[in-house]
Amino acid sequence: MKACLSDFKGVKPSGDRVLVKVDKEEGRTQGGVLLPTVAQNKPTAGAVVALGxxxxxxxxDRVVYSKYAGTEVAISGDEHVLLKEDDVIGVLTSGDNIAKLKPLGDRVLIKCAQAEGKTAGGVLLTTESDKPTFGEVVAVGSGKKAEDGKVVAPNVPVGSTVMYSKYSGTEFEEGDDQFIVVRESDILAQLA
Structure with missing residues (x-):
């Protein structure tokens, strides 16, 4: 007998998993141009509908997660993703405003430094140079659970400038600002 998830009345995540109803994909640009399926950005946010x-x-909760995390499932015609709690990057407390993201666990939200648009001699750069790997800490999570069960808060204060590993974290754009969410272990140094 072949069954699909639409045949069942509910899904109860087991263990440390959460079920998230995925936000609808944007099929058009802000200007109203219809995008082909291959050009659409897949949403990585949604509402938590069931908990383990x-x-x-x-x-x-409206959450953000890594685009490579979880298992996609269709339930009653809607897209969902089944995630481990650790794959949830943070909770969006105020609409889609990434600057207001509340990171979870040992994660840190950083507003990235702007890349230089011209050389020291004043020549404008037309190609994107290496992106800076430092920025200002905007928010920190509650911390990572230690083996004894106690939560160890991140040792990075909000407002500090930090350097982070080049290929770490999850990047977000909001207008002209770029943000990245990294784990505390990906922070290499605090800059003074």
Missing amino acids: DVELVQSG
Whole structure:
């Protein structure tokens, strides 16, 4: 007998998993141009609709997750993703405003430094040079759970300037600003 998830009345995540109803994909640009499927950005945000044994998120929270995380499932015609709680990057407390993201666990939200647009001699650069790997800490998560069960808060204060590993984290753009969410272990140094 072949069954699909639409044949069932509910999905109850087990263990440390959460079920997230994925936001709808944008099929058009802000200017109204219809995008082909291959050009559409796949959403990496949605609302938590069911919980397993988790502590950091609640049902109804709007969360952001890594685009490579979880298992995609269709339930009653809607796209969902089944994630480990650790794959949830943060909770969006205020609409889609990434600057207001509340990082989870040992994650840190950093506003990236702007790349220089011209050389020291004043020549404008037309190609994107290496992106800076430093920025200002905007928010920190509650911390990572130690083996004894106690939560160890990140040792990075909000407002500090930090350098982070080049290929770490998850990047977000909001207008002209770029943000990255990294784990505390990916922070190489605090800059003074």
